[in-house]
Amino acid sequence: xxxxxxxxxxxxxxxxxxxxxxxxxxxxxxxxxxxxxxxxxxxxxxxxxxxxxxxxxxxxxxxxxxxxxxxxxxxxxxxxxxxxxxxxxxxxxxxxxxxxxxxxxxxxxxxxxxxxxxxxxxxxxxxxxxxxxxxxxxxxxxxxxxxxxxxxxxxxxxxxxxxxxxxxxxxxxxxxxxxxxxxxxxxxxxxxxxxxxxxxxxxxxxxxxxxxxxxxxxxxxxxxxxxxxxxxxxxxxxxxxxxxxxxxxxxxxxxxxxxxxxxxxxxxxxxxxxxxxxxxxxxxxxxxxxxxxxxxxxxxxxxxxxxxxxxxxxxxxxxxxxxxxxxxxx
Amino acid sequence: xxxxxxxxxxxxxxxxxxxxxxxxxxxxxxxxxxxxxxxxxxxxxxxxxxxxxxxxxxxxxxxxxxxxxxxxxxxxxxxxxxxxxxxxxxxxxxxxxxxxxxxxxxxxxxxxxxxxxxxxxxxxxxxxxxxxxxxxxxxxxxxxxxxxxxxxxxxxxxxxxxxxxxxxxxxxxxxxxxxxxxxxxxxxxxxxxxxxxxxxxxxxxxxxxxxxxxxxxxxxxxxxxxxxxxxxxxxxxxxxxxxxxxxxxxxxxxxxxxxxxxxxxxxxxxxxxxxxxxxxxxxxxxxxxxxxxxxxxxxxxxxxxxxxxxxxxxxxxxxxxxxxxxxxxxxxxxxxxxxxxxxxxxxxxxxxxx
Numbered sequence: 001x002x003x004x005x006x007x008x009x010x011x012x013x014x015x016x017x018x019x020x021x022x023x024x025x026x027x028x029x030x031x032x033x034x035x036x037x038x039x040x041x042x043x044x045x046x047x048x049x050x051x052x053x054x055x056x057x058x059x060x061x062x063x064x065x066x067x068x069x070x071x072x073x074x075x076x077x078x079x080x081x082x083x084x085x086x087x088x089x090x091x092x093x094x095x096x097x098x099x100x101x102x103x104x105x106x107x108x109x110x111x112x113x114x115x116x117x118x119x120x121x122x123x124x125x126x127x128x129x130x131x132x133x134x135x136x137x138x139x140x141x142x143x144x145x146x147x148x149x150x151x152x153x154x155x156x157x158x159x160x161x162x163x164x165x166x167x168x169x170x171x172x173x174x175x176x177x178x179x180x181x182x183x184x185x186x187x188x189x190x191x192x193x194x195x196x197x198x199x200x201x202x203x204x205x206x207x208x209x210x211x212x213x214x215x216x217x218x219x220x221x222x223x224x225x226x227x228x229x230x231x232x233x234x235x236x237x238x239x240x241x242x243x244x245x246x247x248x249x250x251x252x253x254x255x256x257x258x259x260x261x262x263x264x265x266x267x268x269x270x271x272x273x274x275x276x277x278x279x280x281x282x283x284x285x286x287x288x289x290x291x292x293x294x295x296x297x298x299x300x301x302x303x304x305x306x307x308x309x310x311x312x313x314x315x316x317x318x319x320x321x322x323x324x325x326x327x328x329x330x
Numbered sequence: 331x332x333x334x335x336x337x338x339x340x341x342x343x344x345x346x347x348x349x350x351x352x353x354x355x356x357x358x359x360x361x362x363x364x365x366x367x368x369x370x371x372x373x374x375x376x377x378x379x380x381x382x383x384x385x386x387x388x389x390x391x392x393x394x395x396x397x398x399x400x401x402x403x404x405x406x407x408x409x410x411x412x413x414x415x416x417x418x419x420x421x422x423x424x425x426x427x428x429x430x431x432x433x434x435x436x437x438x439x440x441x442x443x444x445x446x447x448x449x450x451x452x453x454x455x456x457x458x459x460x461x462x463x464x465x466x467x468x469x470x471x472x473x474x475x476x477x478x479x480x481x482x483x484x485x486x487x488x489x490x491x492x493x494x495x496x497x498x499x500x501x502x503x504x505x506x507x508x509x510x511x512x513x514x515x516x517x518x519x520x521x522x523x524x525x526x527x528x529x530x531x532x533x534x535x536x537x538x539x540x541x542x543x544x545x546x547x548x549x550x551x552x553x554x555x556x557x558x559x560x561x562x563x564x565x566x567x568x569x570x571x572x573x574x575x576x577x578x579x580x581x582x583x584x585x586x587x588x589x590x591x592x593x594x595x596x597x598x599x600x601x602x603x604x605x606x607x608x609x610x611x612x613x614x615x616x617x618x619x620x621x622x623x624x625x626x627x628x629x630x631x632x633x634x635x636x637x638x639x640x641x642x643x644x645x646x647x648x649x650x651x652x653x654x655x656x657x658x659x660x661x662x663x664x665x666x667x668x669x670x671x672x673x674x675x676x677x678x679x680x681x682x683x684x
């Protein structure tokens with residue numbers, strides 16, 4: 001048994017979980033082509049959820065602040081990107097690849113910039129007065145979420161809002177008998193790039209060193225003379241921008257969005273953060289991929305169960321590891 | 331630290347209780363009696379939530395879930411077995427049983443970890459319950475909910491007292507019919523549940539709960555098993571919420587996701603607790619009363635204000651009744667900032683200072 005554990009640890013420990021899930025489901029599903037399609041869909045969904053969840057996790061790890069209003073950034077990002085895309089409708093349909101990309105960059109850029117501003121506002125106006133008081137933090141961020149959702153409802157109306165996709169991301173490509181939607185592939189790649197960027201910043205730069213040290217022991221970093229509050233605002237803003245980017249991606253993925261989007265995603269984001277363990281980027285990625293894969297596989301194998309699958313996954317993992325798979329916060 | 335409740339608060343609560351007791355005789359239209367019944371049920375619901383958030387310092391977002399279990403228990407039983415007291419009893423008990431099982435499971439699973447985990451897990455559980463209720467349409471009627479008949483005693487046609495000619499007796503101009511009986515059923519059940527909670531917080535257990543809220547490590551060190559107490563209070567709150575749900579289901583004669591499980595109810599409860607004041611049972615009474623009154627009457631006022639200002643540019647939009655939740659959200663944030671103790675707590679603190 002010990003020998004087995006050791007081998008598993010050397011091969012990657014808990015990181016093997018998604019692989020194991022994928023392998024089990026390969027057997028259960030039987031048809032390789034549908035399995036491949038589902039896996040790609042799951043990975044793409046996981047990456048988008050990762051974008052939304054990573055900021056939340058880091059913010060909690062660094063400052064012990066849990067932002068229940070985090071999903072407000074997701075909905076804001078989705079709606080702003082959708083509006084920009086709608087106003088650039090001519091560019092989307094045009095055959096020129098450059099115009100396509102320009103529209104996409106404009107939409108995502110607008111979403112992220114707005115995320116940065118909203119994040120700054122949230123941090124300084126709403127959360128700062130209630131540091132270190134969890135109860136009031138939860139209540140206030142919840143209230144802020146309600147206000148933002150109502151504002152979205154007031155501005156964009158309650159009817160579903162349809163989102164345009166640039167022409168070059170429409171359609172699918174076929175390898176053998178496996179069809180892969182281009183948008184999913186794009187979402188996966190973008191997520192991977194962001195993850196690589198985050199990994200690089202956190203592990204290879206001085207800034208990342210400070211952030212990781214702050215997660216580990218905030219008082220000590222402060223005692224050494226670093227302004228952790230400024231660092232925190234930065235992380236908070238970056239996290240909000242990532243959430244907005246995730247929302248923008250999600251809007252393109254769903255193609256029809258409602259103001260409830262944020263509230264719906266919030267549950268998934270929370271489950272991911274709990275599964276992954278608060279405060280760690282790797283854990284969040286792991287949790288997001290698990291959730292993405294599970295919901296696609298279960299949705300195919302047992303559609304009735306798909307609603308509860310994330311919940312069940314969370315319960316099983318919490319029973320096994322009460323602090324999540326890869327917690328960074330002790 | 332001794333918490334003295336100010337006499338003003340106590341007087342206000344007594345006044346509310348008296349008003350609720352005589353409500354059907356004071357205001358006789360259908361709508362206002364609806365308001366009164368809602369106030370009664372929500373006082374119980376908010377007080378039971380206050381056991382968690384105010385007395386023990388647990389933040390749960392699953393309180394509507396337990397309310398919904400009770401509602402749906404009664405609704406399904408009344409729907410399947412027809413009107414009568416047995417289905418109310420059976421359905422209520424079934425709701426309580428489900429609530430207990432879920433509360434124990436969630437409590438044992440997550441009350442030992444950080445408060446924030448617990449809040450997230452309850453939120454997830456509540457959303458799953460809501461989705462299940464709207465998906466399992468065979469059992470719960472889906473989005474449409476269930477409409478059913480209440481026990482015969484509560485029919486508007488039922489005559490409680492008849493005079494010589496066989497007509498319903500009137501007292502002070504109020505017909506003694508089934509509607510009145512239904513209202514007093516709600517009132518008395520709520521009163522009993524509320525008094526039970528009042529007894530609970532006055533007992534030694536209540537003191538232990540406050541000790542856990544103030545300093546968890548110390549409570550543990552003195553020898554109280556914090557996890558056991560937390561799970562216990564979570565279960566009690568769940569059971570009371572479930573019973574309140576049953577009572578409300580019997581009163582409404584309709585149960586659907588909107589009335590029993592939706593997240594809006596959770597937000598209402600949170601607002602009521604915060605407005606009234608966390609950590610005092612009296613606050614729950616004040617908060618629930620004010621909020622329900624505001625929900626029914628302030629909204630109308632906003633509507634007419636918006637119409638009156640319809641010539642002006644932005645104002646009517648902002649005041650439209652659809653933006654109601656926006657204003658509530660803002661008020662909520664301001665309250666948590668500036669009056670974290672709520673009305674009851676602030677008044678009591680002022681009374682002590684004088």
